[in-house]
Amino acid sequence: MTDSRQFDDNQFVISIELLKILAWLLENKQETMKSLIAECLSETAHEHFSEKDAEYLQETIIDFFSVLETLIVEVGQEEESKKILQRNLIPAIDHIDSSACDKTTVELSVAKATSVCSKGARKSAQDVMFKELLKRWKPHKKHFN
Numbered sequence: 001m002t003d004s005r006q007f008d009d010n011q012f013v014i015s016i017e018l019l020k021i022l023a024w025l026l027e028n029k030q031e032t033m034k035s036l037i038a039e040c041l042s043e044t045a046h047e048h049f050s051e052k053d054a055e056y057l058q059e060t061i062i063d064f065f066s067v068l069e070t071l072i073v074e075v076g077q078e079e080e081s082k083k084i085l086q087r088n089l090i091p092a093i094d095h096i097d098s099s100a101c102d103k104t105t106v107e108l109s110v111a112k113a114t115s116v117c118s119k120g121a122r123k124s125a126q127d128v129m130f131k132e133l134l135k136r137w138k139p140h141k142k143h144f145n
Contacts, residue, residue, distance in 0.1 A: 018069055085114050092129060093106060108132070
C-alpha cells in the first residue's frame with residue numbers, strides 16, 4: 001500500500017486504496033457525509049477564521065489524508081487478525097455435529113468468539129465459541145431419541 005505523503009515539489013500522493021474508498025463514499029454514503037458536514041458547520045459556524053487560520057486549515061488536508069491512510073492500515077490489520085483467529089478455530093469447528101447445530105448458529109458463535117478475543121480479552125477463543133454455541137443451540141427432540 002502506498003502511503004499518502006507530500007513531496008518537496010508540493011505534490012501529494014494518495015494510495016489507490018484510499019481513492020477507491022473515497023469513490024465508494026461518494027457513490028454510497030452521500031447522506032452520511034452530508035450529516036457530518038452539517039454537524040461540522042453547525043459547530044464551527046460561529047467561528048471567524050483569520051487569514052493565518054485559513055492557511056493552516058488548507059494544510060490540514062495532508063493530515064486528513066494521512067489519518068485516512070492510517071485507518072486503512074489499521075482496518076486491514078484488524079481483519080487479518082480476525083481471519084487468523086477464525087482459522088485457529090477451524091479444528092474445533094470441524095468437531096461440531098452439523099446435524100445437531102445449524103450453520104448460522106456456528107457462524108454467529110465464531111463471530112462472537114472472534115470479536116471477544118480480538119478486543120484483547122484473555123479468554124480462549126475456543127472456550128468463548130463453545131459457550132456461545134451452547135447459548136445459541138436449540139436442540140431438536142429427534143436428537144435425543
